[in-house]
Amino acid sequence: MSGASTDAPDWSAIPAPEDDGAAAHLPGMRLPGIALLSTGGGTVDLASLPGRVVVYAYPKTGRPDRKQPDDWDTIPGARGCTPQSCAFRDHFAELAALGVRQVFGLSTQDNAYQREAADRLRLPFPLLSDDRLLLAREARLPTFEVEGEVLLRRVTLIVRDGVVEHVFYLVFPPDRNAADVMDWLRSHPA
Template identity: 60%
Template sequence: MTIQNPIDWSKLPIPVDDGRASHLEGAELPSMDLHATDGRAVDLSRLAGTAIVYAYPLTTKPGTPAPYGWDAIPGARGCTPQSCSFRDHVVELEELGVDHIFGLSTQDTPYQQEAVGRLHLPFALLSDESLQLAAALRLPTFEVSGMTLLSRLTMVTREGRILKVFYPVFPPDRNASDVIAWLRSR
């Protein structure tokens, strides 16, 4: 499955590593339940095995405009390509020992369920609508149109501890391949 309107990444501002995720590698995940699009409550700190948690700002429904100035925000654009990248590489990630894959945003679960169906995602999206996880981990965020959104990053976790953080993530459609390369190098 491919994305119908490819994004020309060369025309978007490239995010820079501002250090706001440098404290995450080695950190323990806090114990808290996050609502998942498959109806579960997921506590990332209690997951057995290896998990990939990719944080993204937001998805927009077809025909719904992105927030004003979206393309001018470094790293904001590309949530659908990032999700589709993990979708398209799910078997390869599982073969490399990944037990769980989750997308994470501050959008509510009903909104996220639309994206799971539309994008045919074989994994759940998690909602941090209350920003509890973002606050507990001090995840990088930004504000636009009155919303606080997660900056794009990906965490590889094992048994409740963050092993690796990819930040900033750009271009987003290459994120799963970058994670795969890292897993292979271990």
């Protein structure tokens, strides 16, 4: 599927994140029951969804009308939200063929901000807003702070019947994440 440019930078010029162990507790965790606003309308409770679900958490989608923080490219793992979302968009049908029932992007941005990105990027799946940090705090998702804003570190969860089955942490480069998820799914059929 074609769509908006992924605006992928030269990843060799962007600092890669290092494993700080902040996601080590996630495999095997039952997700807390928290209703998150969805760009698809209504709310989604990840803990109640049956089957395999992919949730990729990302820091912050850029917008053409807003400036990113001055040091954004120097923060390890910050850059690449649009390329990551576009990769999941472009591999959406393949993920479904591998048994994924739903795909969600997750960030701490509010639902209106996310709706602009979902529409502009023509995403075939919803983005979920954790703007009150309820899921981030309850599940102890890795976060960082920039200019007073708490953002999620890039982490991708494969959730099965509400339980985290597998975690991709140190997602880098972000535009490779969807392919890495598909590789894992092929070697771990449902």
